Amino acid sequence: MSSINTNIAAMTALQTLSQTNKDLLVTQNRVSTGLRVKDASDNAAYWSIATTMRSDNMAVSTVQDALGLGAATVEVAATALNSSIETVSKIHAKLVAAMAPGLDRHKIQTEIKELQAELRNTSQSAVFSGENWLQGNSDTGPDSKTIVASFSRDSSGTISIGTIEVDVGPGGTMMFDLGTSASAGGLLDKTHTLTNATAPNNEISIAGESTGLTIDWITDDPDDLLALKEMAEIVDKALRSMTDAATLLGAAKSRISLQKDFVSKLIDSIDVGIGQLVDADMNEESTRLQALQVRQQLGVQALGIANQSAQMILRLFQG
Template sequence: MSSILTNNSAMVALQTLKSVNSNLQKTQGEISTGKSVATARDNSAVWAISKVMESDVKGFKGIADSLSLGESTVAVARNAAETVTDLLTEIKGKVVAAQEENVDRAKIQTDIVALRDQISSVVNAAQFNGLNLVKGTDDVNILSSLERSGDGTVTAANITVARQDLTTTAGTYGNGDSLAGNITSSAASIDSTGAANDLELTFAGSATDNLVVTLNGTTFTQAFDTDAATTVGALRSQINQAGLTGIAAGGSGAVLELANTNSFDNFAVSWDSGSTNTVAVTNNGNSADDATAATGTGNATLVYRAEEVVLSNAAKVNEGDSYRITVNGNDYDYIAGKGENMADVARGLKTAIDNGAETGVSTRVVQDATTDEWKVLVDYDGSDATAGATMSLSDAGQEGGVASGGLFGLDNIDATTDAGADAALDNIETLIQNSIDSAAAFGSAEGRIETQSNFVSKLMDSLKAGIGTLVDADMEEASARLQALQVQQQLATQSLSIANQAPQNILALFR
């Protein structure tokens, strides 16, 4: 049936043409924009994903800038620490030269002061955009990544760079809770005569007994002479005439009193009277190892003259923990910095005492081979006429201080005297190690930042590629589809034209 009111063929042709035109418009849009998903209308899910990823790319561009800034800042600090290490090494050379007595120590000290001032200049100038990593103790966070969880939550990740304080500040002693339990002095005073740690051997032998005493491998043998007192007196003379450094044999009657006045060197002692229970032993201080009873034979250790300030190896060291050794009424403090331990505290206290003005006082830091505890050994040689034969010794500790600088003690290095040159040689090693540790820490941080920067660059490339896969148009396919749709458009237009001509054929029926 034909109708002049309803042209089904034209409607079909028109719908086909509309469909072709719509596809053609979409294809032309892909070609002009280069995207298959240009708006949320094209594919809302894919468009949403792509926009999230594009925001991440934008964020990572900012992170790349942050990493570049952080890397430059750390590089400046590393170069400063390396320069300080070189300058400290030069100071060490000057200090070594000052060990000789026939050199001009005043000129050497002038060179040391110039190098010290240069170190201060380097530390103060080592900033990048106002941030100096070799001053202070607060850590610095460098934005390194964005972490997106499955629920869409985004958190920032940081690379933490620890400041390495290379200043010479003394710090501020704390006023918080007591840390007295972490530091213990072996005595309340330092006796320059060594009497505090001497060993008394009381001989009660008979005519058949010889008395043999060995000191650090040197053996003294005395045959019984008249009585015990005469025998001990003769042995006493033998020991004193041998001229053993720092060893004095004293006492009276049948008592042989052995004292060690060496600052930091122990002496081994053994004895043999030839019979049982003929030597009574009296131990003063901590000089005896196993001489605990009257016996014919035995051995002990004559401990060095210096007194010990023992630091607990069970205690954790926190930033601001303040420790003090008081010698002759004068306080010498060290305040721990971030990440330090008892070894650092011991060396800091030694430096503080060495920088003081105590005549005849010398120090050494040792670690106990048995307990692993760190000890500051403090010795007094009796040369201070005002103090006399002994100097008082005490200790203290409190929380809540302001940390000493990593080069604490550098300002007080004095190579103009024998004692100063000796102390400087030991202390400069600590300062060099501190600067080396600082440079190494900055080097590790710089390497990590560089690695993260390279990763972020590659990550951005991967994200961009992923976004392209989601939304970019396949131009080869779009070109082929465009040509096909153009042909379809022409055919649809021709079909519509033919369909529109169909009612004209009805006119023929009325002619």
């Protein structure tokens, strides 16, 4: 039945063209953004997962930055500590050499004094981003430094942050202690008591400002040489403790390096996972775009043909 009130063919052609235009708009958006899930209306579940994973990836990226900062701080501390070990080794060698009879121990003392000053300068200079792990204050603490190492989220949505702890207290990497309590003292400024009664000052430290290591009073007297031997033993013990501290930093440096590599790979893996959920297949979308463009052109032509039916009815009434 032909009707001038209801053009069924035109209505059908218009609906088909409207749907084609909608599909074409969706495909064009995917091609322009590279995403098949851009917002929650595209796919609520995938969009929610991708949004959460993007947030987590930003957090992991921040962890990567924190590891880089921690690695730099450890590197500065390790470099200064290794230099200090070499300097203390020289002091130890000077003390051993001073045990030989007939040496000018005043000149040796002058060399030791310069080496002690070098130790203090090295410790003061071991600073990165305001952090000095060789010099601290045991009165105020803390005795450990924390490096953010990981970020994770479990199935319930609870997040956890992993850390690497480095002992920077008197039993760790602290060479000089700025504290004033009776128990204060780092590896190099800790006060030691000589048991030899002939020493003019039985309270000594390896490189402390107030109780330094002095040997210019020592003679070839056997008791004096025993005091010198005791000094050498104190320095040797401190040298072993410094080696342990260097090992501690080396282990932390190695762990940070491993964690940095893992975090870098984790960021890439999360990016790939997000892409699997929301990225558009550009080969597929380009093919669909061309097909929809052809359908759109055919739809426009079909609508034009359907609208001409009313013109054909008018001709029936023409004489």
